[in-house]
Amino acid sequence: LLGGEPFIYRDLAQVVRYAKRDLGMQVEICTNGYRIERRLTEIAPDLDLLRVSLEGIGTTNDKIRKFGSYRSALSALEIAQQLGLRAGATMTVTSRNIDEVLPLARTLQHYGVEQLKLHCLRPVGNAADHPELLVNDGTAYTRLRERLASAELDIEVILDEDLSELGAPDSCLPAGGPVEIERIEADPRGALTxxxxxVGKDSHAFWYDKLTDHIDHRPSATDELTLAVPDVVYGRV
Known part of the structure; x- marks a missing residue:
């Protein structure tokens, strides 16, 4: 369950309970962790993983999120730890926070976080208006990988392959087209990506029609199949 911010959805508890108890699904929530302690305690019995999205340490995070959001996120992780709930974190690497990846990983270890997932910043949405946040120096990723590899961390660090030594493949689609889809992201409109x-580029080729409970294929010249848009591939440090 992604966002926006899933914890502001008023029926979140019912959705989590239905997905877990009625459908037997694994339930993971990605959240900014801002003032979610009460609702987190409510849904914890049906939650498999809480993943908190952070953008750095202290004020670095708060300048992108909001004032107080860093401390609030750590509070949520502390509650998760007390509840015995598995926790992970995600971070989008930018020119302003790349030097805080390792300190953040060490901080998260103290809260029992199992995994830190690092994403490459893509110029979509708000990021398109802030090109100064892009990491244009390719050697910066090399230095980051070297620091992580030598840090002997207890937390697992996973890299979006765009941050890897060879970079991500141009296309992840097999020669004859997709055979099996591992993940689908659905937005409130019914767009399936x-x-x-x-995501964020309106390049989806499929829509879920809620009234008819049917998935429609609506190909276009700019959809992700026509353009062979690759998925994000992850690798361990």
Missing amino acids: MSCKA
Whole structure:
């Protein structure tokens, strides 16, 4: 369950309970962790993983999120730890926070966080208006990987392959087209997107019609299948 921010959805508890108890699904929530303690305690019995999105340490995070959001996120992780709830974190690497990846990883270890997932910043949405946040120096990623590899962390660090030594493949689609889809992201309109790199670009080829309970294929010249938009591939440090 992604956002926006899923914890502001008033029926979140019912959705989590239905997905877990009625459908037997694994339930993971990605949240900014801002003032979610009460609702987190409510849904914890049906939640498999809480993933908190952070953009750095202290004020670095708060300048992108809001004032107080860093401390609030750590409070949520502390509650998760007390509840015995598995926790992970995600961070989008930018020119302003790349030097805080390792300190953040060490901080998260103290809260029992199992995994830190690092994403490459893509110029979509608000990021398109802030090109200064892009990491244009490719050697910066090399230095980051070297620091992480030598840090002997207890937390697992996973890299979006755009941050890897060879970079991500140009296309993740097999020669004959997609055979199996591992993930689908659905937005409130019913748009279904298969690639993280296509999310936010309105390049979806499929729609879910809520009234008829049917998925429609609506191809276009700019959809993710026609353009062969690759998905995000992850690798361990």
